[in-house]
Amino acid sequence: MPTFSVAIVGAGPAGYFAAQALQNAQSEDRTFAIDMIERLPTPWGLVRSGVAPDHPKIKTVSKVFEKIATAGNFRLFGNVELGTDVQLSDLQAKYDAVIIATGTSIGRKLGITGEDLRGYLSAADFVPWYNAHPDYTQVDVPLETDTAIVIGAGNVAMDVARMLALEPSELDPTDTAHHAIAALKKSSIRKVYICARRGAENAAFTSPELRDLPKLEHTNVVMHKTDIDAAIAAAGDSPEKDVKSNLDAMLAIAEHEKTNHARTMEFLFHHVPTEIKGTDRVQEVVFKTPAGERVIKCSLIISAIGYEAQPLNGLTYEKGKVLNTDGRVKDNLYVVGWAKRGPSGVIGTNKSDAAAVIELLIADLKSPKAAGDINDLIGAHKVITQSHWEAINNAEVSSGEPLGKPRIKVADKSELLRLGGL
Ligand code: NAP
Numbered sequence: 526m527p528t529f530s531v532a533i534v535g536a537g538p539a540g541y542f543a544a545q546a547l548q549n550a551q552s553e554d555r556t557f558a559i560d561m562i563e564r565l566p567t568p569w570g571l572v573r574s575g576v577a578p579d580h581p582k583i584k585t586v587s588k589v590f591e592k593i594a595t596a597g598n599f600r601l602f603g604n605v606e607l608g609t610d611v612q613l614s615d616l617q618a619k620y621d622a623v624i625i626a627t628g629t630s631i632g633r634k635l636g637i638t639g640e641d642l643r644g645y646l647s648a649a650d651f652v653p654w655y656n657a658h659p660d661y662t663q664v665d666v667p668l669e670t671d672t673a674i675v676i677g678a679g680n681v682a683m684d685v686a687r688m689l690a691l692e693p694s695e696l697d698p699t700d701t702a703h704h705a706i707a708a709l710k711k712s713s714i715r716k717v718y719i720c721a722r723r724g725a726e727n728a729a730f731t732s733p734e735l736r737d738l739p740k741l742e743h744t745n746v747v748m749h750k751t752d753i754d755a756a757i758a759a760a761g762d763s764p765e766k767d768v769k770s771n772l773d774a775m776l777a778i779a780e781h782e783k784t785n786h787a788r789t790m791e792f793l794f795h796h797v798p799t800e801i802k803g804t805d806r807v808q809e810v811v812f813k814t815p816a817g818e819r820v821i822k823c824s825l826i827i828s829a830i831g832y833e834a835q836p837l838n839g840l841t842y843e844k845g846k847v848l849n850t851d852g853r854v855k856d857n858l859y860v861v862g863w864a865k866r867g868p869s870g871v872i873g874t875n876k877s878d879a880a881a882v883i884e885l886l887i888a889d890l891k892s893p894k895a896a897g898d899i900n901d902l903i904g905a906h907k908v909i910t911q912s913h914w915e916a917i918n919n920a921e922v923s924s925g926e927p928l929g930k931p932r933i934k935v936a937d938k939s940e941l942l943r944l945g946g947l
Pocket of ligand 1: 580583634635676677678679680681682684721722723727728729730731734798829830831832868869870871
């Protein structure tokens, strides 16, 4: 029976779902030997370093990832970086197919003046900071004044705004990075504006996230009824199902009884940012609104307006994605997830997306190369295998237990290697 070797680069949801699709496609005539390569010593991608820590249910998908990883014919090569420790062309020469699943890690720019000032951050830096990503522990997040502004009307903007507007002790039972909980407990921010450039009928939030907002116990959530009424009118008599469901959830927020907590999260629609002003740091943002110019003073601005892929050697990019046709890149190279289709969709979207790419990949297979594997390329490099990762995982979970946390994430790479036994 032929065994085809497949390297998957990137251990996030798209990578795991690609591995699962390969496992599901095994038959009496064909098996796959899957090697997953990840530059960090820890797998799970955005499930570890993106999903908001106050939404632990979303992270339960990691159980599926671990099932895939232990189903056989699967090896993890963590702490191995493509372009540094191993080259794409070498992988292509060794494996029958190589799948890029490296996501989109760079925050898109607004393209207005002032983005270089201290106090302007992208969600692409802020989110991994509070999630203990090893590369983002030193991000400078100034939290010393009253007001923060989040730009964007998607679920990432909402996660970011919630993290800033929550009573920080609510994060104690979560796996938020220690350094972030400590900084947020000292934060002076009491008012967080979420600024959408279009009306509520065009917001990219999803309704389950909106419906969760009134459950916040220590934060006033403010949506103006006039904005939502205008959006309902603009959406017309037969809005799409998602739009209707969003507007219903927003109306419920707008009509929710007023609360009087110290912290407020307020939604502003039709606010187009045109300039960020400040001398050495952010002091105010200028917005174009239907009523004219509006200036809001603040010391922190976080833009959550989408992501682009970090370019890798040997790949061509277009509009922040790897140039591809339905996931086929060139020769035996494929791409899945956000690197393929851009930063849209929830974690589960990657399942059907990866399955479709794997169908094409299988259609392209001829006979196995049997040309060796990544072990021939990396020599004595320190590799985090699945069993090393399991040791790290157990250590993090055990250290969280006495504190009632799901885990205490370790952000230091050498400490992660040590916990793995390397
Ligand atoms: P998104 O859903 O595409 O939202 C991006 C937002 O940025 C849109 O409101 C967009 O407005 C706005 N925007 C873009 N360019 C802008 C500009 N120049 N000025 C002002 N606003 C601008 O992206 P995301 O929030 O990064 O989320 C990515 C994906 O992950 C989404 O599919 C999301 O649902 C998913 N996600 C899900 C969860 C969850 O399920 N809990 C959590 C986080 C993320 P326009 O519409 O006007 O362009």
